[in-house]
Amino acid sequence: MDLSQLEVFVAVARERRFSRAAEKLFRTQSAISQTVRKLELEIGEPLFDRSSRDGNLTDAGRVLQEYAEKLLNLRQDAKEALVELRELQKGKLVMAANEFTALYLLPVLAEFRRLHPMIRIVVRRSLGSTIPDDVLKHNVEMGVLSYDPQEPQLKSAVVYLDELVFVVPPGHALASSSEVSIRQLGTESFVAHIVSSPYRDKVIEAFRQHKTPLHMDVELPTLQAIKRFVSMGNGVALVPAISVENEISRGELVRIPVRELRFQRKLRLVHRQESTLSHAGRAFLKVAEQFARERGGHYRFQREK
Numbered sequence: 591m592d593l594s595q596l597e598v599f600v601a602v603a604r605e606r607r608f609s610r611a612a613e614k615l616f617r618t619q620s621a622i623s624q625t626v627r628k629l630e631l632e633i634g635e636p637l638f639d640r641s642s643r644d645g646n647l648t649d650a651g652r653v654l655q656e657y658a659e660k661l662l663n664l665r666q667d668a669k670e671a672l673v674e675l676r677e678l679q680k681g682k683l684v685m686a687a688n689e690f691t692a693l694y695l696l697p698v699l700a701e702f703r704r705l706h707p708m709i710r711i712v713v714r715r716s717l718g719s720t721i722p723d724d725v726l727k728h729n730v731e732m733g734v735l736s737y738d739p740q741e742p743q744l745k746s747a748v749v750y751l752d753e754l755v756f757v758v759p760p761g762h763a764l765a766s767s768s769e770v771s772i773r774q775l776g777t778e779s780f781v782a783h784i785v786s787s788p789y790r791d792k793v794i795e796a797f798r799q800h801k802t803p804l805h806m807d808v809e810l811p812t813l814q815a816i817k818r819f820v821s822m823g824n825g826v827a828l829v830p831a832i833s834v835e836n837e838i839s840r841g842e843l844v845r846i847p848v849r850e851l852r853f854q855r856k857l858r859l860v861h862r863q864e865s866t867l868s869h870a871g872r873a874f875l876k877v878a879e880q881f882a883r884e885r886g887g888h889y890r891f892q893r894e895k
Contacts, residue, residue: 591632593665596658598625599637603655606645678706681870684730686716689813691734693832694750694857697885702877709870718787725860731871732861736830737788738894743863748892749878750857754789755831757843759823765844772850776802779825781816784809789853793828796851817843830855832888858894 601611602622612619630637635650647655675681687695692713699711716724721733722741738746756775758765764774775797782790797804808825810816813833820827821842828851837843859878861867867875879891 591629593661595625595629596654596661598622599629600655600658600662602626602638602645603647603651608645675869678869678873679708681708681868682710682712683732683868683870683874684712684714686714686721686724686730686733688716688718688721688736690830690833691718691736691857693830694734694752698749698874698878698881701881702874705877706870706873709873717785722860725862728862728865731868732859732874735858735860736855738856738858739860741860744860745863746858746860746894747875747878748856748890748894749859749882750832751888751890752830752832752855752857754793754828754851754853754855755834755845756826756828756848756851757817757820757834757838757845758826759821760841760844761823762826762844764826764846767846769847769849772796772800772848773802775804775826775848777805779805779807781808781810781819781825781827782806783813783816784811789855792853793851800850 598611598615598617601614602608605611605614608622608626609619612622615622626637633650633654636648637651637654639646639648685695692715695713699713702709703711714724714730716730716733718735718737721730721735722739722744724730725733726741726743734749735746736752756770764770794804808819810819813829816827816829817834817837819825821837831845834843834845838845859875861871882889882891
């Protein structure tokens with residue numbers, strides 16, 4: 591049996607007449623009768639009492655009517671749900687980011703929520719190194735990375751330009767400096783992130799090339815902890831600029847340029863090359879692009895592949 595047969599059957603059961611059901615469905619009475627007979631043959635049971643002029647249902651007919659109405663209602667629910675998805679009245683967007691790249695997402699997600707408040711958003715905290723695999727395995731729809739994954743199965747767009755910045759507490763001896771050299775940092779106690787990254791390796795290599803010792807005396811698990819610890823007067827740090835904007839504006843930390851340390855980072859939004867994005871995913875990309883156009887500055891939206 592198929593839904594079109596059930597639709598005819600339910601119409602006859604409700605109208606109590608084959609002729610009235612035919613009028614309601616804009617079909618001939620003979621077509622309605624043939625459809626019901628075919629359904630009865632498939633089921634192996636009569637659905638209507640042919641001896642009754644009122645089109646009474648048999649026991650099998652009453653059982654089938656209950657289930658047929660449920661199925662037809664589910665079909666209508668499915669149609670309405672798909673319309674709601676297309677109109678962004680429901681849906682879910684699952685993304686992956688680490689502690690650093692999630693900072694880019696916050697203002698963009700705020701704008702997305704303003705425009706599409708019915709979409710549920712889930713941002714999973716992941717290691718940057720595992721995000722490409724999460725996207726390819728369909729664990730998440732999109733990810734935000736601070737490096738180029740060099741993965742042909744992923745599409746990417748540069749969405750933010752960040753840089754590594756040197757920060758000290760306001761009372762530090764270097765706080766009033768307009769610029770310092772890497773050699774001046776050889777005696778400083780650095781507070782570092784416990785998770786290794788390509789940029790950490792670049793910093794270590796830069797100190798090595800300039801024959802300057804790098805003292806990473808404290809390693810902490812989060813950027814928030816690093817910022818807080820340094821602002822309390824416990825050492826200095828190299829952190830993403832986006833992560834300390836508020837602390838610098840409030841005077842809790844001081845940013846000092848280091849001549850030999852100019853490390854710019856491109857944040858990328860990535861998703862699967864071969865997979866069709868959900869309605870929510872496509873809407874997010876549009877919001878990210880428009881946000882970059884209006885905000886400018888470090889924000890951008892440059893498709894790479």
